[in-house]
Amino acid sequence: MNKLTTEHTPDNIIASWLDDHQEELVHTADYIFHHPELAYQETLSSKCLADYLESQGFKITWKTAGIDTSFTAVWGSGKPLLGFLAEYDALAGVGHACGHNLLGTAVAAAACALKADMEATGAAGTIRVYGCPAEEIMSGKIVMNDQGVFDDLDVAITWHPFDRNRVSNDIWQAQDIKNYTFHGISSHAAKAPEKGRSALDAAELMNVGVNYLREHVPGDVRMHYAYIDNGLPANVVPDIAKTNYFIRSYLRSRTEDASERVDNCARGAALMTDTTVDIELVASCSEMKVNRVLTELYYDAMTQVPTPTYTPEELDFAKQITEEAGLINDGTLFSGLEPLEDRAGSDRYRHGCFTGQPHGSADHLKCRYDV
Numbered sequence: 001m002n003k004l005t006t007e008h009t010p011d012n013i014i015a016s017w018l019d020d021h022q023e024e025l026v027h028t029a030d031y032i033f034h035h036p037e038l039a040y041q042e043t044l045s046s047k048c049l050a051d052y053l054e055s056q057g058f059k060i061t062w063k064t065a066g067i068d069t070s071f072t073a074v075w076g077s078g079k080p081l082l083g084f085l086a087e088y089d090a091l092a093g094v095g096h097a098c099g100h101n102l103l104g105t106a107v108a109a110a111a112c113a114l115k116a117d118m119e120a121t122g123a124a125g126t127i128r129v130y131g132c133p134a135e136e137i138m139s140g141k142i143v144m145n146d147q148g149v150f151d152d153l154d155v156a157i158t159w160h161p162f163d164r165n166r167v168s169n170d171i172w173q174a175q176d177i178k179n180y181t182f183h184g185i186s187s188h189a190a191k192a193p194e195k196g197r198s199a200l201d202a203a204e205l206m207n208v209g210v211n212y213l214r215e216h217v218p219g220d221v222r223m224h225y226a227y228i229d230n231g232l233p234a235n236v237v238p239d240i241a242k243t244n245y246f247i248r249s250y251l252r253s254r255t256e257d258a259s260e261r262v263d264n265c266a267r268g269a270a271l272m273t274d275t276t277v278d279i280e281l282v283a284s285c286s287e288m289k290v291n292r293v294l295t296e297l298y299y300d301a302m303t304q305v306p307t308p309t310y311t312p313e314e315l316d317f318a319k320q321i322t323e324e325a326g327l328i329n330d331g332t333l334f335s336g337l338e339p340l341e342d343r344a345g346s347d348r349y350r351h352g353c354f355t356g357q358p359h360g361s362a363d364h365l366k367c368r369y370d371v
Contacts, residue, residue, distance in 0.1 A: 013120050017113040025109050028052055032101035036090030039134035042069040045088035046131050049104050053129055056112045064130065065144040071131040072149075073108075075115050078124045083150060084111045085158040087135045098136065099161030107158060128153070138175065138283045155294065165307050166338035167299040172288040173222070174255040175248035179282055180206065180266045184275040186239035196237025202266075202273040203227065203241040209265035210245075213258075221249040221258045244282075252286045299340045307336055 035044045046069045050060045058073035088104040111129045134140035187196030228242035247259045270277040322329040
């Protein structure tokens with residue numbers, strides 16, 4: 001097993017704490033991995049993290065923002081107020097394919113290691129770890145933010161498992177999630193189709209309209225849809241049909257414009273088919289605001305931290321699980337630290353780089369692909 005750090009010296013308190021507690025951190029991440037829970041159902045996962053933080057001297061308060069599986073863990077006093085955002089929900093059908101078992105555990109570990117350093121050095125400040133549920137449905141932190149949970153923080157810190165080591169300078173998109181439910185009149189599709197008003201026809205016409213709309217929205221706008229099964233056979237004119245839409249772009253104003261135009265496609269489709277439509281806004285968020293000062297600070301810190309190396313056994317295991325999943329593994333892997341982009345932006349988000357070279361190498365463009 002790799003050590004989390006390669007330097008273990010008396011004056012490196014954070015590195016020492018991480019090395020000394022690695023086994024229990026791995027156990028915590030494994031426990032959450034083997035107990036995947038969906039959004040707002042993360043009872044075991046949230047308790048696992050909260051119990052660990054409490055064992056390390058944090059005071060736990062449950063039901064932050066009124067959410068049963070949310071918590072706040074606090075240590076210290078005074079300024080600065082340092083917030084760590086932990087996630088732990090899983091994906092339906094595939095469990096922790098997004099790695100939130102690692103995300104939540106590593107956030108808790110970072111907070112605990114910082115606490116050890118502050119205790120040893122006498123540094124002032126308050127550490128808060130927020131247990132943030134329901135990230136996969138874009139909900140938990142939105143609710144918490146709307147209720148002012150993060151308002152007094154000096155900084156909010158999080159991370160996400162990824163296929164390389166980097167400091168994110170990305171602008172994550174503003175998004176609306178909507179459900180469209182069309183209501184028509186049911187009839188026998190062969191005996192009396194003229195008596196029916198097809199909700200499915202309306203849903204299909206809406207999607208045709210949206211597909212023509214794609215030409216007339218800014219290039220960063222994305223509109224994705226899926227049918228939600230109505231369970232009716234083909235010989236019945238369906239009186240109900242449902243679609244789910246994700247509408248997003250890099251600016252909230254663009255997302256709102258596109259979202260309204262998608263609504264109009266739904267309304268027009270209902271008018272054409274003599275049906276009605278209900279429009280439900282399931283969730284909504286703004287784009288991420290990039291803090292360049294903190295981005296550069298974090299990147300400078302990461303250049304001073306040794307990046308992981310992998311044993312032949314670990315590489316063989318990685319090849320085995322990718323092949324079992326039906327994925328291609330040609331032995332190319334990332335090592336080092338990806339260079340920091342000159343600026344945040346939406347025009348370069350499609351491309352990423354792998355390297356087999358140490359960070360800072362001119363060979364960092366060894367491999368390029370679309371994500």
